[in-house]
Every structure is written in structure tokens, then in C-alpha cells.
Amino acid sequence: MGWEAGSCGECDYCLHGEENVCLSARGTCTHGYGGYASAIRVDRRFVFSIPESLDSERAAPLLCGGVTVYSPLAQHVRPAMRVGVIGLGGLGHLAVQFAHAFGCEVTVFSTSPGKETEARRFGAHHFINTRDAGAMEKVANTFHFILSTVSGDVNWGDYLKALRPKGRLGMVGAPASDIRLPAFPLIIGHRAVSGSPIGSPSEIREMLEFSARNGVQPITERFPMAQVNAALDRLRSNQARYRIVLVN
Numbered sequence: 001m002g003w004e005a006g007s008c009g010e011c012d013y014c015l016h017g018e019e020n021v022c023l024s025a026r027g028t029c030t031h032g033y034g035g036y037a038s039a040i041r042v043d044r045r046f047v048f049s050i051p052e053s054l055d056s057e058r059a060a061p062l063l064c065g066g067v068t069v070y071s072p073l074a075q076h077v078r079p080a081m082r083v084g085v086i087g088l089g090g091l092g093h094l095a096v097q098f099a100h101a102f103g104c105e106v107t108v109f110s111t112s113p114g115k116e117t118e119a120r121r122f123g124a125h126h127f128i129n130t131r132d133a134g135a136m137e138k139v140a141n142t143f144h145f146i147l148s149t150v151s152g153d154v155n156w157g158d159y160l161k162a163l164r165p166k167g168r169l170g171m172v173g174a175p176a177s178d179i180r181l182p183a184f185p186l187i188i189g190h191r192a193v194s195g196s197p198i199g200s201p202s203e204i205r206e207m208l209e210f211s212a213r214n215g216v217q218p219i220t221e222r223f224p225m226a227q228v229n230a231a232l233d234r235l236r237s238n239q240a241r242y243r244i245v246l247v248n
């Protein structure tokens with residue numbers, strides 16, 4: 001099971017297989033106990049069988065971070081599109097692998113030039129150091145879709161301008177501050193900005209099969225449950241590469 005543990009089952013969204021946007025959706029760790037437990041009882045609609053070729057340690061991050069980036073890519077991206085991924089962390093390193101497997105031309109935007117080698121190993125074709133002001137200007141009107149996986153504040157206008165007309169900026173990272181956007185690139189270029197939460201149960205099943213078939217795998221660090229606080233400290237200090245898995 002992933003982040004979502006339940007939904008009403010009766011609303012328009014639930015009836016159309018979009019349980020992840022149900023207004024009564026319940027989170028695994030936020031609406032009850034059991035997220036860190038060795039056993040939990042849960043609505044069977046939110047439980048998934050894991051393909052044989054994915055071990056539990058790799059499947060766990062796919063069920064949350066994986067589907068969070070897979071869902072917007074699967075909805076908005078087609079083969080051969082130019083796709084940008086902002087940030088190469090827990091979400092970003094999976095987004096790059098999915099976009100590459102979809103057949104897209106993938107660019108990573110990062111403030112850490114040291115991550116270029118890893119970005120290319122995950123399937124990125126290009127790497128842009130966003131601290132280089134000129135680099136952003138060079139890619140104006142380029143991308144069909146840019147996915148933001150970062151929680152820091154960045155210059156969103158630069159990314160809006162990097163989209164080609166009718167392109168879309170998708171948000172799955174959550175910056176602390178409000179997102180400020182210049183109106184004219186949005187209006188003149190017929191561009192869109194959207195967000196999305198995790199993915200539906202049917203998207204999770206599809207994503208697991210896709211990951212198994214295409215070798216999409218999170219890079220994980222394993223901690224015993226008894227060391228959960230050390231794992232959380234490592235996560236808070238931004239040292240996790242790229243997802244931490246707790247083992248009971």
C-alpha cells in the first residue's frame with residue numbers, strides 16, 4: 001500500500017477511478033496508526049500486488065514518490081517530447097527514469113552541478129545548472145512539460161518562459177512560499193500550471209508494471225526501524241540518496 005489508505009468510494013472521483021482526489025481521501029500515516037507498523041488492516045482497494053522482479057525495498061518508494069511523478073508524466077507526456085525535471089532528489093531521480101523510459105528528451109534543472117553525472121546515469125540527456133543565469137535564457141520556449149519536484153523557492157518565471165507555447169509546468173514539490181508567476185508568458189504562450197497528488201490506484205498498478213518492465217528503480221538507503229530517528233535526521237539534513245526505507 002502507498003500513501004493513500006482509503007476514500008469515500010461514492011463520489012464522482014471515486015466512481016471514475018480518481019480516488020486520489022476524493023475529498024474524503026485518507027492518508028496511511030496521517031489519518032490513523034499503522035504507517036510504521038509491521039501489520040496494518042486497510043481497504044483492499046488501496047493494496048497492490050508487487051511484481052516478482054521488484055523487491056520490497058525498491059517497491060516501497062515507488063508506491064509514494066514513484067506514482068507522484070509517474071501520474072503527471074503519464075497524463076501530459078508523449079514519446080519524443082522535451083521534458084524538464086526540476087530537482088534531482090527522491091522524486092526527481094524517479095521522474096528522470098520514467099521520462100527517459102517514455103522516450104522523451106530529458107533535461108534536469110539543478111542547483112548542484114555535482115549531480116550531473118548521476119542525472120545522466122538515470123537517463124537525462126541534458127543538465128542545466130540553474131545558478132548559471134545565461135543557461136535558462138538559452139532554453140526559452142523549449143519544453144513541452146516541466147515537472148517541479150523541489151520544495152525550495154525558485155524563479156518560477158524562468159521555468160514558465162522555458163516552456164514552449166502551450167507547454168505545462170507541473171508541480172509535485174511543495175514550496176513553503178506562494179508561487180509567483182508573471183502573467184504575460186502564461187497568457188501569450190497559452191501555457192498552463194498544474195499540480196497533482198500521488199496517483200490513483202489504477203495508476204499505481206500501471207506504474208508498478210511499467211517500472212518492473214523498464215527497470216525503473218529508486219536508489220535506496222536501508223535503516224532498521226529501531227533507528228527511525230537517525231533516518232529522519234538524515235532526511236531533514238537533505239543527505240538521503242535518494243529514498244530511505246525502514247525495515248521492520
Ligand SMILES: [Zn+2]
Nearest residue numbers: 008011014022
Ligand atoms: Zn470519493
